[in-house]
Amino acid sequence: xxxxxxxxxxxxxxxxxxxxxxxxxxxxxxxxxxxxxxxxxxxxxxxxxxxxxxxxxxxxxxxxxxxxxxxxxxxxxxxxxxxxxxxxxxxxxxxxxxxxxxxxxxxxxxxxxxxxxxxxxxxxxxxxxxxxxxxxxxxxxxxxxxxxxxxxxxxxxxxxxxxxxxxxxxxxxxxxxxxxxxxxxxxxxxxxxxxxxxxxxxxxxxxxxxxxxxxxxxxxxxxxxxxxxxxxxxxxxxxxxxxxxxxxxxxxxxxxxxxxxxxxxxxxxxxxxxxxxxxxxx
Numbered sequence: 001x002x003x004x005x006x007x008x009x010x011x012x013x014x015x016x017x018x019x020x021x022x023x024x025x026x027x028x029x030x031x032x033x034x035x036x037x038x039x040x041x042x043x044x045x046x047x048x049x050x051x052x053x054x055x056x057x058x059x060x061x062x063x064x065x066x067x068x069x070x071x072x073x074x075x076x077x078x079x080x081x082x083x084x085x086x087x088x089x090x091x092x093x094x095x096x097x098x099x100x101x102x103x104x105x106x107x108x109x110x111x112x113x114x115x116x117x118x119x120x121x122x123x124x125x126x127x128x129x130x131x132x133x134x135x136x137x138x139x140x141x142x143x144x145x146x147x148x149x150x151x152x153x154x155x156x157x158x159x160x161x162x163x164x165x166x167x168x169x170x171x172x173x174x175x176x177x178x179x180x181x182x183x184x185x186x187x188x189x190x191x192x193x194x195x196x197x198x199x200x201x202x203x204x205x206x207x208x209x210x211x212x213x214x215x216x217x218x219x220x221x222x223x224x225x226x227x228x229x230x231x232x233x234x235x236x237x238x239x240x241x242x243x244x245x246x247x248x249x250x251x252x253x254x255x256x257x258x259x260x261x262x263x264x265x266x267x268x269x270x271x272x273x274x275x276x277x278x279x280x281x282x
Contacts, residue, residue, distance in 0.1 A: 012053040015042075019050070020058055022075075023065060032270050039082050040277035047083045074222060074260070074271045081230040089231070126167035134160065135171040135180075142183050150192055165203055207239035214244055214255065222259050226275065229256075233278040241279060252279050 015038050021029045042050065054062040063083050066076040081089060134156050141149035141156075157165060172180045181200045184193035202209040210228050218224065229252070232240060241252045256275045260268040 009053075012046075012049050013057070015050045016054040016057055019054065019062065027266055032266070032273055035270050036273035036277055039078060039274045040281060044083075044085070051083060073267075074226060075267055075274075077223070077226055078230060078271060078274055081227065086231075093227075126163050128167060128171065131164065131167035131171040132175070134168045135175055138168070138172060138180060139176060139183075142189075146188070148184075148189055148192070153196070162203060169200065169204065207236050207243045210236075210240045211243035211247060214240075214252070215247060225252075225255065225259055226271075229275045229278050233281070237279055 018030050018034050018038065021027070022035055038050070039047075051062045054060065063080065066073075066079040066083075068076075070076040070080050084092070137156055138153060141152040156168070160168065169180050172183075176183075181197045184196050184200075186193070189196070210232060213224055214228060228240065229237060237252075244255070245251050253276050256272050256279070260272040260275075
C-alpha cells in the first residue's frame, strides 16, 4: 500500500524528472527502483501533486500522456490506474464493461465490491434488528408470488453496505434454516437468480472471487492481474494472495514474474516491480 507522507517540492520535481526521462525514452538515465518507488510509495494525493508539478514543468498532463498509450503498454496502464480517482476509475471500467463489446459480468462484480467496500459507515457495527427486517423482506420477495420480486431484492441489497449485507444473509439463515443463495437457486428465479448467486458469493468471500479470476487462463490475463493488484492494494490484496496460494500452491508475486518475464525487458521489470511492491506493501 502506498505510504502517506509529506514530500518536499524538490522530491516532486525529482519524481517528474524520472517520469519524463522514462516517457522520453531515456531509460538509461534512471534506475528501476526510482521509477517503481513512485507508484508503490506515493499515495493518491502525492501522485496528484506529481501530476501538477509535471504539468507546470513540461506543459503536459501526465495522466493524459499515459492514457493515450495504456492499451498496449502495461506500465502506462498501471500509471493510469494509480493516478486516477477511484470513482473515475470505476466509472471507466464500468463503461468499458457495458459498452466495450460483450457484457463483462466479472468486471461489474469487481466494481460492485469496490462500491460496497467504500460505502459510508462501512466499518460501523451492523444493525442486527434492521438485518432481521431485511431478511424477512427478502423472504417475502421470493415466496409471496409465482415469480420473485426482483425490484425489492435489488432495492434491499443496494441500500446496504458490505457489512450490513453480510448481516442480512446471516439473519436469513438464522430465520429460515438455509442460505439465501440456495433460495434463489430454484427454477423460478431464472437467470436473475444465477447472477444474484454469483454476486452474493462474491460479497461473502470477495478474496475468493478475485483469486479465481487470477487462476483462470484468459487472453486478458495481464489486464486482470494489473487491475486486481492496483484496485485491491490496501484493501484485501493480502487475503486474495492467501486464497490464490491455497488453490495453486503459489503466490501472486510468482504469478507476476510468470506474466511479466523480468529477465528480458526493462519495461517488464518495472511493471513487475510495481505490482510486487504493492502486493508486499499491503
